[in-house]
Amino acid sequence: MKVYISADIEGITGVTSWSETDKGNADHSSLVKQMEEEVNAACRGALKAGAEEILIKDAHDSGRNIDPAVLPRNTKLIRGWSGHPFSMVQELDESFDALMFIGYHSRSGSGANPLSHTMNAHAINYIKINGTYASEFLIHAYAAATVDVPVVFVSGDKGLCEEINKFNENISTFAVKEGVGNSTIGINSNLAAQLTEEKVEEALKGNLSLCKIKLPDSFEVEISYVNHIKAYKASFYPGVKQISPTNIVYKSRSYFDVLCMISFLV
Known part of the structure; x- marks a missing residue:
């Protein structure tokens, strides 16, 4: 079995403030250790379920948060960003049996996490795909669908887990935290790792x-920018139409083309 793990930090238990997500800040170090613990736990669960290969994408900010030395020997870690449109699932292809998301978070505009955002926390009000507010999970779950890889497990905040349960109830989810206003209520760090391991093993044995996620036949993507200048500039991308001072729309039958557009405009 070959497994892919994409890891973010805003959905890790205990992570509450933007300063805790920034590699340059002192309070980042203790929380990134928890990110490593939850990723490690997912690896242990995958190995118990029979995984022979595990590829991990450090998908937060610079992509240089996880220390490779703390991971199991039979894993590979992608650090940094190649620029490929698959972004947070870079190198995912048809050879993988399963995809998992660790530490993921609710979409921009959601009140389920004080760190809710979609792709660019400072520039984007929201992204909609076919009228549905898109999270980073949805954007990359659709990417997985283009290469026929099932999303089997997601950990993160309660709001995201509830969204996924409505999207596909067969995907195993694990809420390690809940956002309330500008606060979070997170479960015990050791318990988060223990249950992640158990739930991943169970999910991969199912x-x-x-x-598997079915792709829509066509896509209409709306992006709302914080700054109207960005919307104006984005309107010159082929196929994009500006519909308000801050919003653009892009239509395509190819989801890979959608990912390319997001890569350039977000």
Whole structure:
């Protein structure tokens, strides 16, 4: 079995403030250790379920948060950003049996996490795909669908888990925290790792085909920018139409083309 893990930090238990997510700040170090613990736990669960290869994408900010030395020997870690449109699932292809998201968070505009955002926390009000507010999970779950890889497990905040349960109830989810206003209520750090390991093993031993996601036949993507200048500039991208001072729309039948557009405009 070959497994892919994409890891973010805003959905890790205990992480509450933007300063805790920034590699340059002192309070980042203790929280990134918890990120490493939850990723490690997912690896242990995958190995118990029979995984022979595990590829991990450090998908937060600079992509240089996880220390490779703390990971199991039979894993590979992607650090930094290649620029490929698959972004947070870079190098995912048809050879993988399963995809998992660790430490993911609610979409921009959601009140489920004080760190809720979609792709660019400072520039984007929201992204909609076919009228649905898109989280980073949804954007990359659709990317997985283009290469026929099922999403089997997601950990993160309660709001995201509830969104995923409505999207596909067969995907195993684990809420390690809940956002209340500008605060979070997180479970014990050791318990988060323990249960992640157990739930990942269980998920990978299940019927993975039930976790596959069907792509829509076509896509209409709306991006709302904080700054109207960005919307104006984005309007010159081929196929983009500006519909308000801050909003643009892009339509395509190819999701890879959608990912390319997001890569350039977000």
